[in-house]
Amino acid sequence: MWNDLKARAAQAAERKILDLFDADRAADFAVQTQHMRFDYAKTNIDAGTRDALLKLAEDAGVAARRDAMFAGEKVNETEGRAVLHTALRNLDGGSVHVDGTDVMPGVLETLDRMATYADEVRGGPITDVVNIGIGGSDLGPSMAVQALSPYHDGPRCHFVSNVDGAHIADVLEGLNAKTTLVIVASKTFTTIETMTNARTARAWMADHGGDPATQFAALSTAQDKTSDFGIPSSRVFGFEDWVGGRYSMWGPIGLSLMIAIGPDAFRAFLRGGQDMDRHFCAATGTENMPLMLALVGIWHRQVLGHATRAVLPYDQRLGQLPNYLQQLEMESNGKSVDMAGAPLPVESGPVVWGAPGTNGQHAFYQLIHQGTAVIPCEFLVACAGHEDELKHHHDLLVANCFAQSEALLRGRNLDEARAKVVDKFEGAELERQAAHRVFAGNRPSTTLIYPKLDPFTLGQIIALYEHRVFVEGVILGINSYDQWGVELGKELATALQPVIEGTATAHDKDGSTQALVAYLHANRD
Numbered sequence: 001m002w003n004d005l006k007a008r009a010a011q012a013a014e015r016k017i018l019d020l021f022d023a024d025r026a027a028d029f030a031v032q033t034q035h036m037r038f039d040y041a042k043t044n045i046d047a048g049t050r051d052a053l054l055k056l057a058e059d060a061g062v063a064a065r066r067d068a069m070f071a072g073e074k075v076n077e078t079e080g081r082a083v084l085h086t087a088l089r090n091l092d093g094g095s096v097h098v099d100g101t102d103v104m105p106g107v108l109e110t111l112d113r114m115a116t117y118a119d120e121v122r123g124g125p126i127t128d129v130v131n132i133g134i135g136g137s138d139l140g141p142s143m144a145v146q147a148l149s150p151y152h153d154g155p156r157c158h159f160v161s162n163v164d165g166a167h168i169a170d171v172l173e174g175l176n177a178k179t180t181l182v183i184v185a186s187k188t189f190t191t192i193e194t195m196t197n198a199r200t201a202r203a204w205m206a207d208h209g210g211d212p213a214t215q216f217a218a219l220s221t222a223q224d225k226t227s228d229f230g231i232p233s234s235r236v237f238g239f240e241d242w243v244g245g246r247y248s249m250w251g252p253i254g255l256s257l258m259i260a261i262g263p264d265a266f267r268a269f270l271r272g273g274q275d276m277d278r279h280f281c282a283a284t285g286t287e288n289m290p291l292m293l294a295l296v297g298i299w300h301r302q303v304l305g306h307a308t309r310a311v312l313p314y315d316q317r318l319g320q321l322p323n324y325l326q327q328l329e330m331e332s333n334g335k336s337v338d339m340a341g342a343p344l345p346v347e348s349g350p351v352v353w354g355a356p357g358t359n360g361q362h363a364f365y366q367l368i369h370q371g372t373a374v375i376p377c378e379f380l381v382a383c384a385g386h387e388d389e390l391k392h393h394h395d396l397l398v399a400n401c402f403a404q405s406e407a408l409l410r411g412r413n414l415d416e417a418r419a420k421v422v423d424k425f426e427g428a429e430l431e432r433q434a435a436h437r438v439f440a441g442n443r444p445s446t447t448l449i450y451p452k453l454d455p456f457t458l459g460q461i462i463a464l465y466e467h468r469v470f471v472e473g474v475i476l477g478i479n480s481y482d483q484w485g486v487e488l489g490k491e492l493a494t495a496l497q498p499v500i501e502g503t504a505t506a507h508d509k510d511g512s513t514q515a516l517v518a519y520l521h522a523n524r525d
Contacts, residue, residue: 001056002346005303008049016442017044017409031289033279035460036450038289040296042409043376043444053295054285060475062291069470070281072098072242076481077339083481085247085466088239089273089459098242106240107251114237114255115263117217122154122259126181126215130171131256132197133185134161136245137219139327140462141185141256143320144249144269147458150317150386151261155181159256160201163193168200177208184218185253187238187245189225192494198229219252244481246327247466265455272459280467290467296446297472300376302346310368311354314381314401315453321380322354325465331483332469338477348476354378358400369407369439377445379405380461384452401447411441 021041029041029050045053069075072082087096087107095102121129131141138161145157158175160168182201186194202212218226221238237252249257250270258266280290300306311322333349355363357379368375381401385394417437418430425433448464450457473480498504499517506517 001052001059002302005049005052005056005299008052009303012044012046012049015044017042017444018442020044020046028286031287031292033289035275035457036289036448038293039447039449040292042405043296043299043446044442045296045299049299050286050295053299056298057291057295057471057475060477062471062474065474066281066467066470070096070277072096072103076242076244076479078479078482078484079241081481082242083244083247084240084242085244085250086273086277088243088248088250089270089277089463091267091270091274093274098240103240103242110237110239110252114252114258115266117235117237118154118255118258118263118266121181122262125179126155127179128156128158128175129181129183129256129259130158130160130175130201131183131185132160132168132194132201133183133219133253134191134193135327135331136248137185137187137191137194137253139320139324140246140249141254143318143324144254144257144458144462145260146320147317147453148257148261148265148269148455151265151455153262154260157256157260160197161193163196165200168197172201172204177205177210180205180210180215181259182212182216183256184216184220184226184229184231186219187221187241189218189220189222189229192490202230217255219255246331249462261455269455269459272456272461273463274459275456276460276463276467280463290464291471293446293464294468294471294475296376297350297468298475300444301350302476304374305347306350306374306376307347308351308353308373308375310375310377311352312357312360312377312379312401312404313354314357314379314397316356317453318380319356321461322352324462326352328465329469329472331486332480333473333476333478334485335476335478339479340477344476344478346476348478349472357404358397361400361404365404368443374443377405377408377443379445379447381447381449382451382453382457383449386452405445405447407439407441408443408445409441411439411443412437413441414438 026041029045030037030039065075069083070086072084074080075083082098084096084098084103087103090096090104090107095104097103131138138159142159158171160171182205184194184198189195202216205212205215213230216231217235218231219237220226223233223236226236227233237255239248239251243251250273254266280288283289286292297309300309311325313321329349329352335348337343354360368377379401381398387393414434418434420437421433422430469480499506500520502521506514
């Protein structure tokens with residue numbers, strides 16, 4: 001099937017996307033649910049190519065693998081674990097079994113405990129919440145808190161992730177230790193960056209009149225370690241090993257979000273994710289939004305070879321979404337071997353990056369429009385903003401979003417460019433100036449449009465992208481739920497720490513590392 005798709009790509013190499021448009025394309029090459037619309041008409045996918053992509057998914061067993069995941073089977077085969085972040089948002093679904101035990105009573109009990117604690121915090125003297133985590137324990141909740149800022153009616157939320165002391169120093173500066181709650185988010189309670197920051201925050205609180213014994217909470221399964229740290233079990237919220245870090249904000253890792261927006265709005269967020277789960281499980285073929293989003297990604301990365309993917313939310317409050325999706329996709333599908341340990345026959349996941357529009361237009365869109373590499377773009381935009389009195393701002397924002405996808409599609413040929421400057425230049429200089437104004441066009445993009453960014457919609461968007469990663473992983477034949485590539489650097493950092501501190505030597509390190517250590521020690525003071 002890969003060879004068939006490569007042949008189709010070769011046939012389409014000189015084809016203009018614009019030439020594919022007929023009276024029906026806009027409707028046929030889009031997926032619309034009750035709550036949002038995904039448009040992929042501005043890609044070089046025709047009906048035959050789409051059928052081939054759907055056959056690729058069918059041959060890979062996407063539907064069976066999906067059903068196995070939702071049923072609690074251990075689809076994370078390298079770690080022998082189920083993958084059930086979906087259970088965290090299964091608010092009114094049926095039972096979900098892992099090893100013969102229904103996990104839903106525990107999930108719902110934890111959610112109720114979180115809600116009770118969140119209400120207690122929101123109704124008390126706490127003015128600020130500092131969430132200390134890293135990776136999925138930071139990227140998810142920090143992104144969601146920013147995204148749902150119009151719904152904040154609780155304490156202010158701050159996030160610390162980097163072990164660089166500047167991060168925690170800057171966050172704690174100006175906070176009142178007596179009215180600050182610190183949430184330590186680490187499943188094992190051993191993550192070195194998180195625990196280093198947690199100890200610093202505890203010392204700061206004690207030194208400035210706060211009470212670490214009552215103003216710390218933990219998101220962890222290691223109750224022995226949280227107890228040793230001084231956090232009672234009543235303020236410890238755990239989650240099982242079938243919830244991966246980058247998929248965890250639906251549960252206890254989302255406590256900071258729940259405190260910010262309240263339990264009711266948090267449940268609306270969960271229901272949005274649940275709604276997308278149900279769509280993913282029920283819709284078939286071209287009507288299945290996560291499936292089609294994934295197949296567009298497969299076409300662009302594995303078939304056409306485009307190395308990167310730009311995520312471009314025309315929604316300022318989704319400013320951290322590209323960073324969140326960067327981890328979600330690159331940590332999940334950044335693999336080089338399949339489930340059997342054999343080398344992949346195609347490239348693995350793309351480099352994911354981006355920034356909010358319209359800021360990006362004045363930063364990197366030049367490369368997207370006129371650079372030599374084709375960069376597929378994924379636009380996101382709401383039909384309406386929250387600032388009714390600034391509707392003209394939102395109109396301009398949407399106009400820019402639609403215009404950018406149109407510009408990528410159409411481009412500007414040499415005749416059109418020449419006409420732009422013919423009254424200013426002539427002869428060879430006219431040709432030179434016109435050449436600089438040519439846009440190749442024929443560059444692919446998709447658009448996800450939704451009514452308004454509210455908790456339910458954010459839940460849908462995040463679940464949509466989670467399932468997209470899942471589908472791409474199944475098609476590639478990889479395990480999207482382990483991350484062994486993260487471990488080597490951690491091991492080496494642990495070994496290097498005493499070298500950096502000066503209590504051990506770097507004699508067993510390479511020449512470059514030895515020279516860097518020597519320079520560090522010589523110039524540290």
